[in-house]
Amino acid sequence: MTDLHPFIAGLPKAELHVHHVGSASPRIVAELAARHPDSKVPTDPDALADYFTFTDFAHFIEVYLSVVDLVRTPEDVRLLTFEVARDMARQNIRYAELTITPYSSTRRGIDEKAFMEAIEDARKAAEKELGVILRWCFDIPGEAGLEAAAETARLAVDLRPEGLVSFGLGGPEIGVPRPQFKPYFDAARAAGLHSVPHAGETTGPETVWDAIRELGAERIGHGISSVQDPELLAHLAEHRIALEVCPTSNIATRAVTDLDRHPVKEMVAAGVLVTINSDDPPMFGSDLNNEYAVAARLLDLDERGLAQLAKNAVEASFLDPAGKEKLNAEIDTYTEQWLAR
Numbered sequence: 621m622t623d624l625h626p627f628i629a630g631l632p633k634a635e636l637h638v639h640h641v642g643s644a645s646p647r648i649v650a651e652l653a654a655r656h657p658d659s660k661v662p663t664d665p666d667a668l669a670d671y672f673t674f675t676d677f678a679h680f681i682e683v684y685l686s687v688v689d690l691v692r693t694p695e696d697v698r699l700l701t702f703e704v705a706r707d708m709a710r711q712n713i714r715y716a717e718l719t720i721t722p723y724s725s726t727r728r729g730i731d732e733k734a735f736m737e738a739i740e741d742a743r744k745a746a747e748k749e750l751g752v753i754l755r756w757c758f759d760i761p762g763e764a765g766l767e768a769a770a771e772t773a774r775l776a777v778d779l780r781p782e783g784l785v786s787f788g789l790g791g792p793e794i795g796v797p798r799p800q801f802k803p804y805f806d807a808a809r810a811a812g813l814h815s816v817p818h819a820g821e822t823t824g825p826e827t828v829w830d831a832i833r834e835l836g837a838e839r840i841g842h843g844i845s846s847v848q849d850p851e852l853l854a855h856l857a858e859h860r861i862a863l864e865v866c867p868t869s870n871i872a873t874r875a876v877t878d879l880d881r882h883p884v885k886e887m888v889a890a891g892v893l894v895t896i897n898s899d900d901p902p903m904f905g906s907d908l909n910n911e912y913a914v915a916a917r918l919l920d921l922d923e924r925g926l927a928q929l930a931k932n933a934v935e936a937s938f939l940d941p942a943g944k945e946k947l948n949a950e951i952d953t954y955t956e957q958w959l960a961r
Contacts, residue, residue: 627923627958628912632950634715634933635708635897635908636816637841637864639790641688642900643704643718649902652690652700661686672903677822677873681763681792684900688724697725697738705746705754707901711909714947715753715939717816719788721761722775723768736781743783755938756781757816759788760804762796773804777811785938788841789817789831798830805835814838814938816864822875825849832861839864839895839936844875846892847883857891862936867914868906869899884918895933927955 646665787808818841819831
């Protein structure tokens with residue numbers, strides 16, 4: 621069997637579902653923990669593997685929030701953002717929509733304008749120095765309720781940074797119904813932002829329907845329970861509502877019991893536009909290159925199949941048409957040159 625890892629490593633890619641704080645490498649988390657010694661997060665990068673072993677989704681959220689608490693100053697924000705881009709550049713990720721939860725930072729006392737300046741400064745530096753184009757999705761931390769929703773919508777609409785393209789909803793789904801967030805998504809969409817809520821990760825397909833009908837979802841974060849509803853799969857396929865699938869994440873949070881039972885194959889068979897993503901890569905001991913290797917095994921893909929997977933992400937992205945054309949051409953050129961060797 622062909623080893624696809626070398627091909628994947630060089631393949632130009634886009635990533636659509638990856639979290640800002642959740643992308644902090646052990647090196648960066650340890651550095652932030654050392655800056656803030658009152659935290660319970662280990663300062664030894666090697667100890668973080670054990671710390672990032674989750675018993676269930678609730679435990680994952682608890683650990684995730686402890687890392688969020690390490691980002692306390694605009695300098696922390698800038699460091700984190702640029703270093704995430706550096707890790708992306710190593711994987712040949714050319715374009716990424718990074719999910720950021722500004723409420724988590726502003727409620728911890730970071731000045732909102734300084735926060736926006738920090739992420740924008742890092743974004744511009746990443747594009748100039750690393751060749752990585754970053755765009756932002758501001759998401760509501762669902763567990764923090766409607767106060768967080770109102771604040772996130774205000775920050776997105778009133779202080780809208782240049783790189784902001786979309787509006788999302790993260791955190792636990794159980795006990796956090798999607799319809800209550802409709803007014804805030806309405807406001808964001810009226811301001812020209814795209815709707816990309818999480819849904820159907822740890823709850824059933826009705827949550828995905830709510831995200832579509834109530835929140836105007838153009839893409840769905842995870843959406844793995846969609847396979848339980850053939851009508852929903854048909855709707856997603858017909859309307860090209862992409863699913864942001866994160867296989868290793870689903871195993872780490874126990875949303876799926878094991879990789880061989882992951883429903884991605886059923887999604888693809890139903891004609892749904894599937895993109896592959898890493899979610900919170902260091903926390904799950906993964907990265908986007910690894911997720912592509914996992915997808916290749918689950919979907920029985922060769923090099924051309926993987927190139928098409930990369931192009932799915934470009935299609936589902938909010939990159940401008942010229943940028944999409946350029947990245948698709950880069951994927952095609954790389955693939956043809958690889959196969960002609």
